[in-house]
Amino acid sequence: MPYLLKGIVFGNDGRALSPWHTTKKNGRRYRHYIPQRDAKEHAGASGLPRLPAAELESAVLDQLRAILRSPELLSEVLSQAIKLDPTLDEAKVTEAMIRLDAIWEQLFPAEQSRIVKLLVEKVIVSPNDLEVRLRANGVERLVLELSPKPIAQQEEALA
Template identity: 45%
Template sequence: MWMGGVPPYGYRVENRKLVIDDEHAEHVRWIFARFLEIGSGTELAREVAKRGIRTPRGNRIDKKYLYRMLSNRAYIGEAVHKGESYPGEHEAIIDRATWDRVHAILQESPRKRAARTRADTPALLKGLLFGPDGAAFSPTHTRKDGRLYRYYVSQTVLKHGAGSCPVGRVPAGEIEAAVIDQLRAVFRQPEIVAGTWKAARADVADITEADARAALQQLDPLWDELFPAEQARIVTLLVERVDVGSDGLNVRLRVDGLSGLAREMLAGGIEAAA
């Protein structure tokens, strides 16, 4: 028997009992299933927004709301009273096996979850890395003694063989770290901050230069906490292309991407893995 208050998303109240709302219940099932696939509340919140899924009152569904949903035992047909869970009189929306798998993920630390999803994430510089001859580099990997080694290989080498390009293959971890280090340095450059502020003002009139600086500087300590998919999205947003040569690399940035990122940071749209 429902004792009052707002019913869980996916249910409505009839005669003081919870009854499944079919349309919203489908959203609940999709949210649980999608979380099993990506393991990220931040990415899930973004996908929920893209699908136009909102609360019954029309409010945006954020990461905190999603985690409350994923932990609500009403979805497995139970009622909670004073911290204790009991069989409820309502029908479950989520089966117990799905619930248990979701909660196995939730019990992992954010860092472990990030590491677990890393292998399924597109290479950080896919489509962005080019060699001294202008040819694109493609991500690849090999396994040796049970360890995974990731690389980017020049299309020239793939077509014409080793030696056909002065830089034919680069270790993925090293080149990705070098690009990220350059990005982190960019966030601290006064001229970049000023340019980001001017670009962001076109959409947010009251943004100050200090706001833009604070937004960009937030990303530096936050970076290592982000899910790999979020890191890849930000790199694609910020980087136009990376040219690698015998004497180093050159990172070409998207100024509009920087201003967009600053607006996201100010709006709280980028969150650590959790």
């Protein structure tokens, strides 16, 4: 059972939130992230509730998508990405972000998780806030992965 944020989600006390699931008598499984402190001490010790995994993951993905669609971010990323790969330009970066947005739902959970971990350093949850901290070069690395390669490079890769 995949947990998209495993290893990168923390409470505002700095402690990790752990993947957790419960199975009801009818066989239905419910996925959560629970504060480590609650698991070690007692429920409620951290001040955070059990967080339904689907809702938390969805909220993080919504923030990520908003960031990736942001023109301000694209212009910031562009200059960094061009330093890493001089063949990139604004059109290629924009196309890469649009492509990721369009195919996201078709990606296997393992690939979604890999991309999230490439982009996100840490997710910090507090009782009434959610902060997504991006990796310094995560977006640039993702753009390079998603950019269409020139035909010559594709042929080299296949050879």
